[in-house]
Amino acid sequence: MRLSPWPQSLFGRLLAASVAAVLLAQAAGLFLIAQERERFVLQGSVREWARRIAETTLMLQALDGAERAAALGRLSALPEPLHLPHPPPVAHGHPGGAGQRGFVRLPLLSDFERTLEDQVHSALGPAYLVEVSDTPEPARPAIAVPVPFFEAHELATHPGSARHYDVSVRLPDGAPLLFRVESLPEGAPLPRHLFANLGLLLLILVIVLYVAARNITRPLSELARAAHSVGRDARPAQLQERGARELRDAARAFNTMQDRLRRYLDSRTRVLAAMSHDLKTPLTRLRLQVETLDNPPLQERIGRELDEMEAMVREALALFRGIEDGEPPAALDLNTLLGKVCAEFTDMGRQVSLAGHAAQPLTAKPQALKRCLTNLVANATTFGTRADILVEDGPVVAIRVRDRGPGIPAQELERVFEPFYRLESSRNRDSGGTGLGLSIARDIAQAHGGSLTLSNLPGGGLEAALLLPRER
Structure with a gap:
């Protein structure tokens, strides 16, 4: 560089x-x-x-x-x-020598x-x-x-x-x-x-300019940090309105924007809570009615439909809830979390391997990050027969989940992150899912200040790269 x-x-x-x-x-x-x-x-x-x-x-x-x-x-x-005659030498420090x-x-x-x-x-x-x-x-x-x-x-x-x-x-x-x-x-x-005198004047001016520049840039730095936290923290703190008039106006406008976003999120949370209750109640009644049917094949078919609807409702609510999960960040042992995810999938008969490790704990939301990793590993084992997890530690922790499947067309690598979007080849009841797993995983990654991207491997297969910065 x-x-x-x-x-x-x-x-x-x-x-x-x-x-x-x-x-x-x-x-x-x-x-x-x-x-x-x-x-x-x-x-x-x-x-x-x-x-x-x-x-x-x-x-x-x-x-x-x-x-x-x-x-x-x-x-x-x-x-x-x-x-004129040469002046006589004057001893050091004598007043006459200064001239x-x-x-x-x-x-x-x-x-x-x-x-x-x-x-x-x-x-x-x-x-x-x-x-x-x-x-x-x-x-x-x-x-x-x-x-x-x-x-x-x-x-x-x-x-x-x-x-x-x-x-x-x-x-x-x-x-x-x-x-x-x-x-x-x-x-x-x-x-x-x-x-x-000129040097002293320069020093005084530099000190005054330092103080003035710091007073100008400190509120801007606070504004940048606050803007960077939008979308990550559910309840970011209010900015102090200080500094010059323009800086106070900017901080006041930012605080007003945060208040509007918070009211919108609160309203959405209440609506989602009501939707969850209103959707689960008729599904529960339908399931009870299905149990009374005398036709076992029909009962099984309708049961699968109800399971899919419940899964879609559950995933949609999780997606819409976003960062409003209320889970606080904590120091997380990433190696233990990855080992637990691998063990869960191994118990289900899936092939999962883990390579690399994190040298230090990572500040993250444990349950949210586990869900993100679970979605990635589930996709890899479902569509790519197995999942190979590689961990690279540094200022940015990289978790790469690779499979050995057919991959995804290049034009579809970003579209699969859209809610409810599924590839045509996966639109079946056994493996298609709801089309929300990758959307939820990317939202969780962005809520941690990181990113989630997909890329096709040269030798075949797909790689999901989850990047999580240590300092946010």
């Missing part, structure tokens, strides 16, 4: 989507803060460099050729611009070379050609431009990390000038406590 990184539960998806949205919002906010701070710092430094380069260029432009060459020689011979270690430099977001080039070109005018590039190796003689105060402080704090740029300016008369600036390669620094 392929595992998906995306949570499968509604609670997990709500929480993951909310946290992802918060993370994206935090990242976008951090990006905007860094961009604005870098724009402020970078524009200030670049503007200062552009002003100094423009002043120097205009001063040299006013000189004649010899004076300009002499001035260029003197300016290019000057050492690199002085920085130096309290910043984090992010990658440069803007194009430094293009920004500096535009500023210098704007300061000098269109008559001057300006080009900014990295200083090549070996470096040519150039006029060192003093570093602005902020950059000087940063360079002193991070020695050895500076990056050099050459600013080439071509005068209107074609003479070239070369300036050199020194800057840090990273973007504007951000205080470390900003990241701590």
Whole structure:
């Protein structure tokens, strides 16, 4: 099974989507803060460099050729611009050290070379050609431009990390000038406590989102469990109407539906009880009248008809009663139950075998499950000469009842579960039954949260697969 990184539960998806949205919002906010701070710092430094380069260029432009060459020689011979002295090392925990270690430099977001080039070109005018590039190796003689105060402080704090740029300016008369600036390669620094504040905010938002998502999904989980129990429990408990308005409305509607179903089932139970009495009374009178007949063959024939009618009434009442049998679920030793069913059929001269066993007890309705198994084994021994029972234990207990009969046409495998439906080949008084055995067996399986299906075996015969989950 392929595992998906995306949570499968509604609670997990709500929480993951909310946290992802918060993370994206935090990242976008951090990006905007860094961009604005870098724009402020970078524009200030670049503007200062552009002003100094423009002043120097205009001063040299006013000189004649010899004076300009002499001035260029003197300016290019000057050492690199002085920085602020390196701050003395501070012992760990000293208040003064927090300011130096309290910043984090992010990658440069803007194009430094293009920004500096535009500023210098704007300061000098269109008559001057300006080009900014990295200083090549070996470096040519150039006029060192003093570093602005902020950059000087940063360079002193991070020695050895500076990056050099050459600013080439071509005068209107074609003479070239070369300036050199020194800057840090990273973007504007951000205080470390900003990241701590964002992390704390993220943690608080995650906690709030967790509580909110849990309050939304808990009533939905209860509703799902209650809906799953419909058709299994005769008297399911009422849902608590809590949570948001929509969730309370859903729980109230579900409780109303349960009340209607319960009233319907109660009414049906009373009707069936009356039908049982009304049907059995005339059948009993008919049986007494048959006993007074002097014709033994006729008496036997009518007796069989009455037996079939009583069996049909009994099976129909059992089918219509459904889960309203009042039997509570209990821990059931499935091995003992199957052994008892096999023994009963063996005593009747039927061939029944049992293979496999259940490792642990199964929570089920003992009498209902016994009836389900009895119906399956009876079908197998009646229409397939013998029944082979196979038990497979696990999260779902599988009980497979196989026979060695002719099987059932594929198009009839589902229809045989319909009440009173019988195959044409079984419509006789000796083996046809009432056509309710499989319907009752499937109802019992579904009342236990399981399923009952039929399939033809490759080598001939029919298999009834009863699947019963351990956890419901």
